[in-house]
Ligand SMILES: Nc1ncnc2c1ncn2[C@@H]1O[C@H](COP(=O)(O)OP(=O)(O)O)[C@@H](O)[C@H]1O
């Protein structure tokens with residue numbers, strides 16, 4: 001059985017933290033990070049506001065991302081091996097084995113061909129103040145220029161969040177202010193239940 005789980009959420013909500021723990025505890029589990037599909041800086045448009053528009057879907061090579069997911073779907077064992085993930089047979093029949101793919105990122109529910117691919121969707125939110133606080137202590141490959149959070153990142157988040165709520169109706173929303181352990185336990189338990197019932 002192949003199972004694709006979306007770990008979406010606002011920037012600095014805790015997506016990578018949650019994904020990394022799930023990756024260690026779920027069986028035959030691989031990951032695709034949306035951040036790996038950012039286009040090079042010289043291809044990112046500069047908006048009328050003077051900021052490079054990183055927080056829009058056009059800043060990402062979404063076609064390549066979807067193709068990577070399709071590569072996993074075609075052959076999860078080969079995908080796992082080529083990404084250094086040890087695959088262990090869980091049943092006598094390899095066709096019945098469970099293979100899990102985590103798709104992690106801040107805009108994973110705003111691109112239709114990808115939004116349709118998930119078996120289960122999670123979304124982590126945190127309030128503005130906490131998001132701004134966490135973001136200010138993070139350094140990206142291209143560091144944030146002054147004013148980017150209020151001028152571009154947060155307004156784009158609000159816009160995409162509205163679009164996403166209209167696109168998908170089966171998202172499990174997670175409170176990113178809870179402890180890392182609490183969030184992990186909630187999601188792990190939920191995934192286990194879903195796997196047992198499928
Ligand atoms: N539940 C949590 N409570 C407090 N801090 C958290 C929590 N989850 C993540 N963090 C911290 O927030 C920052 C961003 O986390 P990260 O997982 O990289 O976010 P994202 O991948 O969503 O951008 C890191 O410093 C991380 O340690």
Ligand SMILES: O=C(O)c1ccc[n+]([C@@H]2O[C@H](COP(=O)([O-])O)[C@@H](O)[C@H]2O)c1
Nearest residue numbers: 010011012035038054055106140141142
């Ligand atoms: O990873 C990069 O190359 C990169 C370059 C510039 C900006 N980013 C920021 O990465 C953010 C999304 O990643 P994350 O992990 O914070 O959800 C998004 O808010 C962008 O502004 C990321």
